[in-house]
Amino acid sequence: xxxxxxxxxxxxxxxxxxxxxxxxxxxxxxxxxxxxxxxxxxxxxxxxxxxxxxxxxxxxxxxxxxxxxxxxxxxxxxxxxxxxxxxxxxxxxxxxxxxxxxxxxxxxxxxxxxxxxxxxxxxxxxxxxxxxxxxxx
Amino acid sequence: xxxxxxxxxxxxxxxxxxxxxxxxxxxxxxxxxxxxxxxxxxxxxxxxxxxxxxxxxxxxxxxxxxxxxxxxxxxxxxxxxxxxxxxxxxxxxxxxxxxxxxxxxxxxxxxxxxxxxxxxxxxxxxxxxxxxxxxxx
Numbered sequence: 001x002x003x004x005x006x007x008x009x010x011x012x013x014x015x016x017x018x019x020x021x022x023x024x025x026x027x028x029x030x031x032x033x034x035x036x037x038x039x040x041x042x043x044x045x046x047x048x049x050x051x052x053x054x055x056x057x058x059x060x061x062x063x064x065x066x067x068x069x070x071x072x073x074x075x076x077x078x079x080x081x082x083x084x085x086x087x088x089x090x091x092x093x094x095x096x097x098x099x100x101x102x103x104x105x106x107x108x109x110x111x112x113x114x115x116x117x118x119x120x121x122x123x124x125x126x127x128x129x130x131x132x133x134x135x136x137x
Numbered sequence: 138x139x140x141x142x143x144x145x146x147x148x149x150x151x152x153x154x155x156x157x158x159x160x161x162x163x164x165x166x167x168x169x170x171x172x173x174x175x176x177x178x179x180x181x182x183x184x185x186x187x188x189x190x191x192x193x194x195x196x197x198x199x200x201x202x203x204x205x206x207x208x209x210x211x212x213x214x215x216x217x218x219x220x221x222x223x224x225x226x227x228x229x230x231x232x233x234x235x236x237x238x239x240x241x242x243x244x245x246x247x248x249x250x251x252x253x254x255x256x257x258x259x260x261x262x263x264x265x266x267x268x269x270x271x272x273x274x
Contacts, residue, residue, distance in 0.1 A: 001138050001140055001221075001226060001257075002228065003226055003227045003228075003250075008228065008229075087138060088139055089138060089140060090140045091139065091145070092145075108269060109148060109149070109269075112213070116261075119256070120138075123256075127249055132245055132246075
């Protein structure tokens with residue numbers, strides 16, 4: 001039930017950008033070095049985060065990345081789902097109430113997973129990057 | 138952050154055995170058929186569950202499996218960890234306080250993961266198979 005390395009790197013990249021002074025940008029090389037993330041892997045991650053609006057990218061020699069929204073408007077859940085798609089704890093909770101398991105109709109365990117997933121997602125949605133931007137500036 | 142198929146099958150196998158009448162056994166074929174689990178995969182799962190004491194296996198033509206403890210003494214966490222080893226939500230919480238990530242010493246996100254992991258593990262440890270054995274008998 002581990003968070004993927006890709007999603008963990010994404011969280012760290014966003015945290016990093018929540019700490020840079022307002023109005024500035026950070027290059028992919030700077031983020032990769034500071035967070036010790038393999039550069040090519042980070043490139044894919046930053047693309048996903050930019051596509052989802054979490055980051056803004058600027059081209060050119062003086063280009064780079066910054067947050068695409070206020071730090072308090074970006075949650076852990078936003079970042080994880082931008083990378084991995086909708087978060088689920090078990091296949092049986094995927095796609096609304098349609099369970100991927102062949103004995104879904106008689107499954108008495110599904111509700112437990114639905115409750116746990118709801119609880120974790122709530123915590124992840126509540127945990128925004130404002131706490132990091134406040135702590136370090 | 139999905140539960141593995143192996144651990145999900147294990148939970149279903151244990152639930153299945155929590156529903157059979159006391160003093161009886163169920164064969165691997167019966168469990169595989171009832172829970173629609175590939176037989177060879179189930180064999181590995183039942184071996185892990187037996188090794189950990191969650192199940193008891195009996196050899197011979199009339200052999201099979203039953204719970205190795207009372208249903209109320211077997212939790213979801215017991216079953217998942219018998220299959221996957223210690224449960225973690227992020228690599229940074231693995232091995233006590235030693236983080237697998239190279240920037241562990243300055244990581245401000247680790248405590249959040251520790252708290253979420255603790256909360257999920259608590260819920261999984263509290264959720265025992267007694268509720269299934271009671272429901273269906």
